[in-house]
Amino acid sequence: MIVQASARIAAALLLAAGLPVSALAQTPAPSMRPAIMAPLASHSLVLAATRAGDRLVAVGERGHILLSDDNGTTWRQVPSPANAALTGVTFVDARHGWAVGHDAVILHTQDGGETWTLQHAEPELEQPLMDVLFTDASNGIAVGAYGLYLETTDGGATWTPRTVSEDDFHFNAVLAPTPETRLIAGEAGTLLFSADAGTTWTALESPYDGSFFDALVLGPQSFLVYGLQGHIFRTDDAGATWTEIDSGGTAGLMGGAVLTDGGVMLVGAQGTILTSRDGGHSFSATRRPDRVGLADIVQAANGGLILLGEAGPIPANP
Amino acid sequence: MSQSPSLPSRLEYWTFRHRGLVLVIFALLTLFMGWQGAKLRVDAGFEKTLPLEHPYMQTFTKHMKEFGGANRVLVALSVKEGDIYTPEFMTRLKQVTDAVFFVPGVDRASVTSLFTPNVRFIEIVEDGFAGGNVIPAEFQPNDQWLPIVRENVLKSGQVGRLVAEDFTAALVSVQLVETDPRTGEKLDYMQVAQQLEDIRAKFEDERIQVHIIGFAKAMGDIADGAKSVVMFFAIAFVITAVLVYGYGKSWMMTFAMLGISLCTVIWQFGLLVLLGYGIDPLSILVPFLVFAIAISHGVQNIGTMTQEISKGADATTAARISFERLLIPGGSALITDALAFVTIAIIQIQMIQELAVSASVGMLIIIITHLWILPVVLSYLPLGDKYRSRVEGQVGRFDKVWSRMAIFARPKGAIAMILVALVVLGVSFYEQRNMTVGDTEAGVPELWPDSRYNLDAQLIVDRFAIGVDIIQVIAETKADGCIDYGIIKQIDDFTWAMTNVPGVQSTISMATAMKVVNTGWNEGNLNWRVLPRNSQVLVRTVTPIETSTGLLNSNCSVMPVVIYTKDHKAGTIQGIVDAVEAYNKANPSETVQFKLATGNVGVMAATNEAVMTAEKPMLLLVYATVILFCALTFRSLVGSLATVLPLIVVSILCNAMMAWLGIGLKISTLPAAALGVGIGVDYGLYIFNRLQSYLKHGLSFADAYYRTLQETGSSVLFTGLTLAVGTATWIFSDLKFQADMGVLLTFIFLANMIGAIVLLPAVAALLYKLFPKLFEAEVKRASKRTFAAH
Numbered sequence A: 001m002i003v004q005a006s007a008r009i010a011a012a013l014l015l016a017a018g019l020p021v022s023a024l025a026q027t028p029a030p031s032m033r034p035a036i037m038a039p040l041a042s043h044s045l046v047l048a049a050t051r052a053g054d055r056l057v058a059v060g061e062r063g064h065i066l067l068s069d070d071n072g073t074t075w076r077q078v079p080s081p082a083n084a085a086l087t088g089v090t091f092v093d094a095r096h097g098w099a100v101g102h103d104a105v106i107l108h109t110q111d112g113g114e115t116w117t118l119q120h121a122e123p124e125l126e127q128p129l130m131d132v133l134f135t136d137a138s139n140g141i142a143v144g145a146y147g148l149y150l151e152t153t154d155g156g157a158t159w160t161p162r163t164v165s166e167d168d169f170h171f172n173a174v175l176a177p178t179p180e181t182r183l184i185a186g187e188a189g190t191l192l193f194s195a196d197a198g199t200t201w202t203a204l205e206s207p208y209d210g211s212f213f214d215a216l217v218l219g220p221q222s223f224l225v226y227g228l229q230g231h232i233f234r235t236d237d238a239g240a241t242w243t244e245i246d247s248g249g250t251a252g253l254m255g256g257a258v259l260t261d262g263g264v265m266l267v268g269a270q271g272t273i274l275t276s277r278d279g280g281h282s283f284s285a286t287r288r289p290d291r292v293g294l295a296d297i298v299q300a301a302n303g304g305l306i307l308l309g310e311a312g313p314i315p316a317n318p
Numbered sequence B: 001m002s003q004s005p006s007l008p009s010r011l012e013y014w015t016f017r018h019r020g021l022v023l024v025i026f027a028l029l030t031l032f033m034g035w036q037g038a039k040l041r042v043d044a045g046f047e048k049t050l051p052l053e054h055p056y057m058q059t060f061t062k063h064m065k066e067f068g069g070a071n072r073v074l075v076a077l078s079v080k081e082g083d084i085y086t087p088e089f090m091t092r093l094k095q096v097t098d099a100v101f102f103v104p105g106v107d108r109a110s111v112t113s114l115f116t117p118n119v120r121f122i123e124i125v126e127d128g129f130a131g132g133n134v135i136p137a138e139f140q141p142n143d144q145w146l147p148i149v150r151e152n153v154l155k156s157g158q159v160g161r162l163v164a165e166d167f168t169a170a171l172v173s174v175q176l177v178e179t180d181p182r183t184g185e186k187l188d189y190m191q192v193a194q195q196l197e198d199i200r201a202k203f204e205d206e207r208i209q210v211h212i213i214g215f216a217k218a219m220g221d222i223a224d225g226a227k228s229v230v231m232f233f234a235i236a237f238v239i240t241a242v243l244v245y246g247y248g249k250s251w252m253m254t255f256a257m258l259g260i261s262l263c264t265v266i267w268q269f270g271l272l273v274l275l276g277y278g279i280d281p282l283s284i285l286v287p288f289l290v291f292a293i294a295i296s297h298g299v300q301n302i303g304t305m306t307q308e309i310s311k312g313a314d315a316t317t318a319a320r321i322s323f324e325r326l327l328i329p330g331g332s333a334l335i336t337d338a339l340a341f342v343t344i345a346i347i348q349i350q351m352i353q354e355l356a357v358s359a360s361v362g363m364l365i366i367i368i369t370h371l372w373i374l375p376v377v378l379s380y381l382p383l384g385d386k387y388r389s390r391v392e393g394q395v396g397r398f399d400k401v402w403s404r405m406a407i408f409a410r411p412k413g414a415i416a417m418i419l420v421a422l423v424v425l426g427v428s429f430y431e432q433r434n435m436t437v438g439d440t441e442a443g444v445p446e447l448w449p450d451s452r453y454n455l456d457a458q459l460i461v462d463r464f465a466i467g468v469d470i471i472q473v474i475a476e477t478k479a480d481g482c483i484d485y486g487i488i489k490q491i492d493d494f495t496w497a498m499t500n501v502p503g504v505q506s507t508i509s510m511a512t513a514m515k516v517v518n519t520g521w522n523e524g525n526l527n528w529r530v531l532p533r534n535s536q537v538l539v540r541t542v543t544p545i546e547t548s549t550g551l552l553n554s555n556c557s558v559m560p561v562v563i564y565t566k567d568h569k570a571g572t573i574q575g576i577v578d579a580v581e582a583y584n585k586a587n588p589s590e591t592v593q594f595k596l597a598t599g600n601v602g603v604m605a606a607t608n609e610a611v612m613t614a615e616k617p618m619l620l621l622v623y624a625t626v627i628l629f630c631a632l633t634f635r636s637l638v639g640s641l642a643t644v645l646p647l648i649v650v651s652i653l654c655n656a657m658m659a660w661l662g663i664g665l666k667i668s669t670l671p672a673a674a675l676g677v678g679i680g681v682d683y684g685l686y687i688f689n690r691l692q693s694y695l696k697h698g699l700s701f702a703d704a705y706y707r708t709l710q711e712t713g714s715s716v717l718f719t720g721l722t723l724a725v726g727t728a729t730w731i732f733s734d735l736k737f738q739a740d741m742g743v744l745l746t747f748i749f750l751a752n753m754i755g756a757i758v759l760l761p762a763v764a765a766l767l768y769k770l771f772p773k774l775f776e777a778e779v780k781r782a783s784k785r786t787f788a789a790h
Helices: B007-017 B019-037 B055-067 B087-101 B146-156 B189-203 B215-226 B228-248 B251-274 B285-310 B315-346 B350-379 B385-392 B399-409 B411-434 B452-463 B485-499 B510-521 B535-542 B570-586 B600-634 B637-661 B670-695 B701-732 B736-770 B772-789
Strands: A046-052 A055-060 A065-068 A076-078 A086-091 A097-101 A105-109 A117-120 A129-134 A140-144 A149-152 A171-175 A182-186 A191-194 A212-217 A223-227 A232-235 A243-245 A253-258 A264-268 A272-276 A284-287 A294-299 A305-309 A312-315 B072-079 B120-125 B128-133 B169-175 B208-214 B470-476 B504-508 B558-565 B593-598
Touching: A046 A294, A046 A305, A046 A312, A055 A086, A055 A097, A055 A305, A055 A312, A065 A312, A097 A129, A097 A140, A105 A129, A140 A171, A140 A182, A182 A212, A182 A223, A212 A264, A223 A253, A223 A264, A253 A272, A264 A294, A264 A305, A272 A294, B007 B019, B007 B315, B007 B350, B019 B251, B019 B350, B055 B470, B055 B558, B055 B593, B055 B600, B072 B087, B072 B189, B072 B215, B072 B452, B087 B146, B087 B169, B087 B189, B087 B208, B120 B146, B169 B452, B189 B208, B189 B215, B208 B215, B208 B452, B215 B228, B215 B452, B228 B251, B228 B285, B228 B701, B228 B736, B251 B285, B251 B350, B285 B315, B285 B350, B285 B385, B285 B670, B285 B701, B285 B736, B315 B350, B315 B600, B315 B670, B350 B670, B399 B411, B399 B701, B399 B736, B411 B637, B411 B736, B470 B485, B470 B570, B470 B600, B485 B504, B485 B510, B485 B535, B485 B558, B485 B570, B504 B510, B510 B535, B558 B570, B570 B593, B570 B600, B593 B600, B600 B637, B600 B670, B637 B670, B637 B736, B637 B772, B670 B701, B670 B736, B670 B772, B701 B736, B736 B772
Parallel strands: A046 A086, A086 A129, A129 A171, A171 A212, A212 A253, A253 A294
Antiparallel strands: A046 A055, A055 A065, A065 A076, A086 A097, A097 A105, A105 A117, A129 A140, A140 A149, A171 A182, A182 A191, A212 A223, A223 A232, A232 A243, A253 A264, A264 A272, A272 A284, A294 A305, A305 A312, B072 B169, B072 B208, B120 B128, B470 B558, B470 B593, B504 B558
């Protein structure tokens, strides 16, 4: 039983050939259900993680939310009202946090991640959310596929959709380099910049027409954007000019972190880990022997590094 | 049991009048059977080990064509040092892939290795994804191509599947087809095993090792090991010869009896061929058991001969007495055995049913060879005065022992004995709860843990993620089910639930694959490792997945959920099967049915259930048969109970033994329990038959019992010891299950012998003591029958 995915699109399957999809009787889709508590939740795909005080909070497939109070040594799953895959999580302090994901789900916690409530969900939209940003307990932005952009000024009690780009490319990451500026990175070289905390957005001239999966803020004017085929670009003038940085490979880069000691790390497909000791000017690449796909990396309160990916949250060997 | 003159005497009269003719006919028939028997072949079959009536197996049969059966062979190549990316290794892997292709029975479309075109990789690029064969057609084993293959392997997701997780080994996987679809010819597993072994011999050297596992290889190795049965047969033969001589004090008589017992085995083989059966490696013990039971009846003959000659009879007269005296108890014992073995056939597994029939046929042959022909042969032996003087002193040699043992026929001794039996019964009953159905160990339990096969299996399990033990749960749904989010989501949820069941190593299903493809369509971004809700997008994720993956059928209405298990121990299987059934109960669905099961572990699950459900009814039927035949033979309720109760104690004790020894109840061990009962019946019938004949002459129960022991006790004691010594030698067998059977059968033979000698009289004594009227009635009835007969 070996999975083989070939690129031959018009392959053996008859059902793909001009199938009248609309004519198919659809089984009613299972609507939003609570995430299932599973023993192996902490060994399955996790996509994002963040700190809530000294605690680590990780989110992933099937709506799994995992907490660790020992800097990532052990993890426990907590109940969640939605079973859609969660792709982003953010906390403004040790107690208040938000997680977003597929079915345009937005979850909120006020107790450091122990309990979660559903603030927003729109499965029929078929547009997953990819990232969420809160600059304080009231003001937040959630971005996602096909230009999905939701904002709130009341801590998520109400979420308002808005169109901020003429294209409908995916938005994969949203960041706040300074209290006033915002950056969105996404599909097909999408780079949007706001100088007024998200009120107005302008498209930056992109150095690349492939996709950016994530971005990092290195300084008020200095950002890294990276993604498909291991492409990394750096700007030190808030996006006016970009220089490409060699990643040493073609594996897609999915996530990264600026460490407390000033180091920068990026992670991605096939166990790729890039490390920079010069503030993100150059990277050296290693690959985990198990080649496990990585989605992100997070630094625990004790300085330890936790990798997030197909095998769940796992400690990064220094 | 008929009008005067009785059937035995009429038969005896006729037989001995024409004894020369009888022997000539027998000799000719034996020659014919030998000629037939020479055609007997070792015949293993996978399908005949399947419980086809079981609902799991109906799912199995229904989907076998599309998704392959459970009959896989894995050939792994491993390096001692370094990794597989060397010109030498790659060349070897290609050679082995090509060689395996031509092994008989191999479904050529199923051959999968890095070198087969059905192994592809995908790569995410700017404008979608690209892909190709992991090893392209233009590959050359050199430094230019090896790094490319290394990359392609990583992209293909075959790490842990076709390539070891640490890159020190690679697999070739094939499915076997048991019946040639064109010729309808059945696959010869021994030939398959031999050719696989040839591949190993040809391609293994100091640096690269070849590991082969799968049903076909296991059968080949078991058959090889089973050849040692011949050696143990020889050892047992010699030991038996020495012991029989010690008992009967005549080499002539010893070899006459052993010779006739060999004829029994020859007839057995001949009849197997005539019935169209081969000999299965797992039931190779049956001829041995037939031989053993034949010996036990032969010893009764010798015992009677010795006694009658020492009392003054000549050989012919002694043989005639022996014929007449043993025909009824021996005949009913053997018919009881035959019927008891037939009851094993209630297990709906062809192999077991063949075993049941061949063992039963064996019993009927013994009636001919040992109750009929043997006395005729013995009547020709020149056993004159010289022999009489040699055995005269012998007959009384155990009298002291017998008189001590007669204590069990007195109330006090009987009560003590029954208390002991009750304690044994209680302890055994408690201990037998630990007896497992199915396998108790990883690997193939028929072989020793350090056998080449089990070491190979261990290596493959250690280095690969997939393992060799698979259970597939078949998701049945409507056509195009995989592009209906509601349906594929249910399959995804089920897959995840199964992943979390203890004992599951990993899982894969159509849903798993579609999520990976969806990630691919989204530039490899793990955030998209989900099932899209949109049907059109689902179509896109299904398209690249071909039916050759075994994850879907052509119209996507059937999708197996493949569960790799950590091992195939009975407990592991039960846990997974229970989890599937609990899931189905908790998540009833109108659109998707999750049906158990295919894969080798699916087969085991069904087999275990079939064995488990059949075990109790089978034993009840065996006991009922024994009681019925004892009742017919003795016309005595007490006789029936006294015969069958020790057997029940022994079989429960036997279960406890299996629990202690860690032997699971399964196809290969199940017959032992029933065969053990068979041997036990013989002792009981001979003893009670004698006991009854003394009782009707007016002896007290204890005296009758003493006389019984004098007459038949030593042959029972002797038979038990002889059989036990013979089977005890199996402990040194190359096959673990034969060694286990050796321990079990030695134990069963001894326990049944002791049970018949001490427990049987104790039960009868106590019952007669408690119900004196019953005693009178039964003695009276027995006397009437005898007087009517004379």
